[in-house]
Amino acid sequence: MGADPAAAGTPARLAIDGLRFRYPGPDGFELALDELRATAGETLVCIGPSGSGKTTLLHLLAGILAPAAGRVRIDGDDLTALGPAARRRFRLQRIGLVFQEFELLEHLTVRENVLLPYLMGLGRDAAAADRAGELAAATGIGHLLRRRPSRISQGERQRVAICRALCTAPALVLADEPTGNLDPRSAGQVLDLLLEQATARGATVVTVTHDHAVLGRFDRVLDLAQPAAAGALR
Amino acid sequence: MSGPLLLALRHLQHRRGTSLLLVACLALTGVLPIAVQLLVGAFSTRLRARALATPLVVGAPGSRFDLVLNTLYFRGRVPRPLPMRELDALIGSGLGTPIPILARDTAQGLPLVGTTPDYFAFRGLRFAAGGMPLAVGECAVGAEAAARLQLTVGSRVISDPGSLYAIEAGYPLRMRVVGVLAPAGSVSSPDDLAVFASLQTVWIAEGLGHGHAPPAEQASTAVLRADGENVVLDSSVFIYQEITEQNAASFHFHEDPAELPLTGVIVMPRDTQSATILKGRYRVADDAQMLVPADVVDEITGFVLRLKTFFDANSALVAVATAALLGLVIALSIRVRQRELQTLERLGVSRGAVARSIAWEYGIVCGLGALAALALGLALSRAVAVWWTWI
Numbered sequence: 001m002g003a004d005p006a007a008a009g010t011p012a013r014l015a016i017d018g019l020r021f022r023y024p025g026p027d028g029f030e031l032a033l034d035e036l037r038a039t040a041g042e043t044l045v046c047i048g049p050s051g052s053g054k055t056t057l058l059h060l061l062a063g064i065l066a067p068a069a070g071r072v073r074i075d076g077d078d079l080t081a082l083g084p085a086a087r088r089r090f091r092l093q094r095i096g097l098v099f100q101e102f103e104l105l106e107h108l109t110v111r112e113n114v115l116l117p118y119l120m121g122l123g124r125d126a127a128a129a130d131r132a133g134e135l136a137a138a139t140g141i142g143h144l145l146r147r148r149p150s151r152i153s154q155g156e157r158q159r160v161a162i163c164r165a166l167c168t169a170p171a172l173v174l175a176d177e178p179t180g181n182l183d184p185r186s187a188g189q190v191l192d193l194l195l196e197q198a199t200a201r202g203a204t205v206v207t208v209t210h211d212h213a214v215l216g217r218f219d220r221v222l223d224l225a226q227p228a229a230a231g232a233l234r
Numbered sequence: 235m236s237g238p239l240l241l242a243l244r245h246l247q248h249r250r251g252t253s254l255l256l257v258a259c260l261a262l263t264g265v266l267p268i269a270v271q272l273l274v275g276a277f278s279t280r281l282r283a284r285a286l287a288t289p290l291v292v293g294a295p296g297s298r299f300d301l302v303l304n305t306l307y308f309r310g311r312v313p314r315p316l317p318m319r320e321l322d323a324l325i326g327s328g329l330g331t332p333i334p335i336l337a338r339d340t341a342q343g344l345p346l347v348g349t350t351p352d353y354f355a356f357r358g359l360r361f362a363a364g365g366m367p368l369a370v371g372e373c374a375v376g377a378e379a380a381a382r383l384q385l386t387v388g389s390r391v392i393s394d395p396g397s398l399y400a401i402e403a404g405y406p407l408r409m410r411v412v413g414v415l416a417p418a419g420s421v422s423s424p425d426d427l428a429v430f431a432s433l434q435t436v437w438i439a440e441g442l443g444h445g446h447a448p449p450a451e452q453a454s455t456a457v458l459r460a461d462g463e464n465v466v467l468d469s470s471v472f473i474y475q476e477i478t479e480q481n482a483a484s485f486h487f488h489e490d491p492a493e494l495p496l497t498g499v500i501v502m503p504r505d506t507q508s509a510t511i512l513k514g515r516y517r518v519a520d521d522a523q524m525l526v527p528a529d530v531v532d533e534i535t536g537f538v539l540r541l542k543t544f545f546d547a548n549s550a551l552v553a554v555a556t557a558a559l560l561g562l563v564i565a566l567s568i569r570v571r572q573r574e575l576q577t578l579e580r581l582g583v584s585r586g587a588v589a590r591s592i593a594w595e596y597g598i599v600c601g602l603g604a605l606a607a608l609a610l611g612l613a614l615s616r617a618v619a620v621w622w623t624w625i
Contacts, residue, residue: 064579087582088583091581092582092583095582097580097581099580105244105574105577108241116583117581119240119241120578120583120584120591121582121583164581
């Protein structure tokens with residue numbers, strides 16, 4: 001895969017070099033990405049058929065998986081040089097994640113779900129609580145903060161997940177099929193909201209999707225089915 | 235409140251039914267061992283405390299357990315009575331102060347205890363109202379007995395007839411309450427639930443003495459036989475059922491006073507040497523035995539504690555089984571919550587924080603289960619202790 005010419009000369013928020021990953025076993029899938037740069041506030045969408053490694057790439061960027069070789073740097077910090085515990089901590093502080101199934105905790109209120117990273121590791125923070133309130137208001141769920149996820153709609157659930165991902169003011173937001181569980185109308189709204197709120201806060205967004213109708217909303221498309229063209233600016 | 239604790243509480247609230255069921259299971263597992271522990275502890279302490287406060291007991295030969303339980307706790311029956319002459323012999327020895335006890339009958343379902351005023355001083359019993367039953371036909375009642383039968387000074391208590399078909403047994407005797415005892419202590423004592431009267435009163439209640447109009451005033455048909463001073467009357471003679479100032483003089487005993495029965499005698503030896511002499515005398519006696527109540531009670535509690543050892547072993551096995559089941563429940567719960575835990579991991583939550591949250595959750599469940607078991611065990615032991623009021 002080639003370098004990203006569009007990012008050349010701009011301070012890279014996300015920098016990938018010589019990334020190699022292979023699942024164990026004789027038929028294990030292999031992912032290779034030589035170079036990728038993304039700047040603050042830039043939005044990338046990763047497409048490709050099932051099994052092409054989209055989710056694996058997100059997991060490598062999040063530090064959930066450790067690569068066999070290569071480096072992933074976020075604001076200059078080498079994620080691949082960290083041990084498992086440090087990678088978790090880094091992820092909690094600097095990376096926001098949005099999942100297809102929202103992955104909200106049903107026993108917590110909307111507000112507690114948004115503040116989950118603080119409750120479970122980053123510690124109580126008044127500024128974070130204010131930020132959670134602002135994000136909820138900006139995404140239109142300000143009136144739902146006391147409700148449980150089971151009492152709100154699918155679209156509202158994904159907004160809660162977006163607020164949770166952005167609450168820590170992350171450098172990088174990784175979204176895995178964030179609209180896969182939503183109807184087309186809600187999908188467009190939620191995606192716009194994610195990109196708008198993330199870029200407004202200077203976060204780089206990497207999204208994985210199957211939905212080619214939404215590609216136009218992103219700055220760049222990374223097609224894992226065409227390695228030669230991967231990383232090319234569209 | 236820490237985040238892991240908040241998450242644990244929220245999860246417990248969310249799965250309220252399951253959490254309560256788990257707490258209830260743990261509580262039910264723990265309630266019986268706790269109740270038994272408390273009961274056996276209370277049983278041993280109270281039994282022993284009263285035994286330690288009673289230096290020596292004399293009674294007819296037979297079961298030492300029956301003699302001690304009857305003389306100290308007014309429970310059960312002694313197989314044979316002890317004649318009054320044994321009390322006279324003890325008084326004559328000058329080696330201690332004997333307090334006679336006659337406790338084999340009941341009055342309105344409560345132990346009827348014949349004794350002397352020395353007993354009240356010996357047990358340190360105080361009167362909440364009235365005073366000692368000094369005259370024949372009078373009685374004093376324990377605090378709980380008074381409460382249970384709603385008795386006050388001036389009330390009447392009726393002795394229970396021994397048997398419906400025992401025609402030689404006495405008629406029920408109406409006894410006048412002249413004293414109500416204050417509670418004997420913070421915990422229930424046998425004295426709280428007894429009716430105390432003089433030995434003469436209890437003998438009359440047992441049918442060993444009676445009062446009726448003089449033979450000269452009886453109809454001639456009632457006189458079966460007249461032999462000097464002894465007049466045999468038939469059952470048509472009216473027997474007084476309450477002893478009053480007017481009829482008190484008519485009460486009499488036909489039996490030899492030295493043979494009138496006692497169930498036991500509490501002996502307070504003058505000193506250690508006197509105790510040793512008394513023990514020596516009774517060791518060789520055929521018609522009476524002397525016991526140290528503390529030794530007998532130690533034997534009884536020894537049996538109980540030995541039985542409790544088996545119960546404790548069973549409780550330990552149940553505890554191990556419960557712990558294993560709880561472990562299984564936690565393992566299954568973690569499996570069911572795999573997705574939630576995976577989400578926390580993917581967000582970057584440390585394994586320690588996740589473990590703390592789970593530990594809080596099951597710690598709270600176990601804590602609540604233990605507290606509930608303790609509360610229920612305490613309540614159960616109290617309920618049983620009230621049932622066995624004398625313990």
